[in-house]
Amino acid sequence: MSHHHQFYVDGQWIAPVEERHLDVINPATEEPVTSIAIGQAADVDKAVAAARRAFDSFAQTSRDERLALLTEIVKVYQRRAQDLAEAVSSEMGAPLAFARERHVPAGLGHLQRIIEVLKAYSFDERIGSTLIAREPIGVVGLITPWNWPLNQIACKVGPALAAGCTMVLKPSEVAPLSALVFAEILEEAGVPAGVFNLVNGDGPGVGQTLSSHPDIDMVSFTGSTRAGILVAKAAADTVKRVHQELGGKSPNIILDDADFEAAITHGTRACFANSGQSCNAPTRLLVPADRQNDVIEIARHIAAETVAGDPTSPTTTIGPVVSRIQFERIQALIEAGIQEGATLVAGGLGRPAGLNRGYYVQPTVFANVRNDMKIAREEIFGPVVSILPYRDEEEAIRIANDTVYGLSSYVTSGDIERARGVARRIRAGMVHLNGARGDNAAPFGGYKQSGNGREWGRFGFEEFLETKSVFGYSEAQA
Template identity: 45%
Template sequence: MDFEKLYIDGQWISGASGTFIEIENPAEMKPFARVPAGNAADVDAAARAAARAFPGWAATPLSERIALMETMFGIFKELEPELTDSIVKELGAPVSFAAAKHVRYQYVRTQSYIELAAKAPFVEHLPQSTVYREPLGVIGCITPWNYPLGQVVQKVIPAILAGNAVVLKPSQHTPLAAYWLTDAFDRAGFPKGVFNLVAGRGSEIGNAMCDHPLIDMISFTGSTEAGILVSQRALGTMKRISMELGGKSPCVLLESQNYEAAIRMCFDSIFLNAGQTCTALSRLLVPHEDKKQIEELLKQIVPEYTVGDPMDPAIKIGPLSSAHQLQIVRQYIQKGINEGARLLAGGLPDEPDHGYYVHPTIFTDVTNTMTVAREEIFGPVLCVIAYDTVEEAVAIANDTPYGLNGAVWGPKELAVKVARQIRAGNVYINDGPRDVAAPFGGFKESGIGRESGIDGILEFTEPQALFDQGN
């Protein structure tokens, strides 16, 4: 793979700037690849190519769009070794986790979109009208570094299935997985301009995409702060927007005889991927009378979450993605100590010499007013907060500007009742599995719009009502 090219109008081409961005391996703390530093001229070329391709692609029968996507999917699945290797190196994700969650799980998502596209209500007959869900046009997709393949799949696959053309800007820190997906689209034979890849720095490419008159929608995943700026800029030209943003998600443990399964699920959420997950269950709400018992379980289980070389299949937690992210997490841990939270495990990381590693860190005696309980840390840091009544647990769970994810563990009937009161787009009840056919997205400052499922496909359409007396 030649990572030193952009993919525009069905061709791998050099970037207009002639300059490059180095990609660092966070486990080795040194660059190992580079991609073009794209600029506004590259965005313009990609947007124009997409705009030319859009009318023909939108008019292509859905069955043909699905068939081409199935061809791409077959090639995509053959690239598992290359995708896994890229994600281990560019993100620092442990190889076992990278293969299972960053790659194979994205195959599940892709298959789901293909199956659901055939069932999506692109035409709906009402008593006195017919509603057509028309593709929006050219979609600008801006994706984050923490799931360098998953967040691309969540946008690109449904947008193209719905009949749109796409300009993708992957993260400047972890762009390589997107190159392999691009290779699959290229080899599948999609019409020129339907899919375009422009690598580059976030502000430069993102601003150019938001400003470009031929881009009709911006689909963004990232921090809430960045999402607000992107939204404001995109709305300057009345683009449609979809924002998947931050979270500070609660995991509520109701009184129980056995907390182990709940703790393991919470640990998987907050510690795997080095805590760099928007849906991470970062606040563990526990009954006050069982607090000591739960703290002992936390201390017993946390050593299982081994930290080290991401190339080792036995390792569960690799390095943070960058020196910058390490500094952010370090500052939050120090803030927690300063505010009076008690360390139950982990603590301030050592100065890095062989990777940006942070051991799983657990704070207890946390109040929901502390900075570590209110702000998204994006590292392996868990806050334990005690409550006295179920009503108080619900109030604490909702006392956050975010509303992306949550979990409730306990007797099924009560757990469902509590989950229904949590203001979040997704809530897990006990060991309920993730359903890729369900909509994904947040309440409050966690975003606008939905990904996954039929909702995630229709996000890239606009309804047109024809008043024809219906049936």
């Protein structure tokens, strides 16, 4: 049975309070693939009430009970992997192979990681005669984006369950299908009624209500900085904890002693991956001014070999961007880059040759970019690389830090000690040295307007815990 027109509340698939539907558009065809129910405040109230009722008992479950539950979730998730991949591909345009090889494993990895964290975590510690107890924060509202849907759902739901919290999830209304499959997985795995609830809807109707709801103890949001500000303002009146993972404009510093062929190839491909729709994408490519021409040729070659096309084709490298709104915004920023005098090296305006429909963006490279240009300041969220020349290492660091964002960054050097030194001076929550991949045991999150709090591993788990001091605990036990 399809649950597209239902919400998952208190262990059951239920109809919304009021029947309202929204088409889910396949960005490769610009046609509806299905429609979903859209909720409102009354639906959120039902879900929050269910989560509140379930909290007292779920918060008291043992570590072993939660481990058993998470282990069963992993088993069902693995069995539903193909369904998840197909959902992600159809809702947000990821090539099917990329959805299967990157999107689905990303979510699975967080679930597996949180099992390892929970096994070893010390909830209690002693300081003198005082017991320091870490307890579940309560009922949490989870608001997740469309660009890495399974990654973001799993890295919130997994630690919330492990901590003993109950929750209401609002996935992106643009890409909600994988979330519905995820809810089916949790149902099959035996998550107790009311512990996990899902209400589909938009930001004003559901997200705003979750953020401001007096019975929500914490809201964890991933999305744009603009929307994150709205979430924080909505949450302020109830003084709930707000965790935010927001935008980025990550610098990729290639130092003069780097292997340029390898570094530029890796950086450009990383920027184009997922059609450029990653908050931590290395979009600002900082290179020595006297090597810019070499860099241009390498980046131009990578753009030429990046195939934008049908997500079901095995030859496709990147699919479309997620929506018409996103497509038009990217086109406007590419136009701004041209108008402001950046050198268009590859790609540009319009769809790639041979594609007459679908929200496809040409893999685009700009050179001679100044850090005051729009394409260097604003998060494009598309397959667009901006090459910024620098005179020396000091200027590279200054340019890297000259942004309102501070999510991720990248440094490549032939001398690891030199790369480490530069990394220490970058104002960002993450630095990748010499092409190193992320580690889901390490904290993910940023400085400045890239958000607050951390996700992934133990650090993400602790976001869902409150700390209690019990004074005189040792004497009480004597």
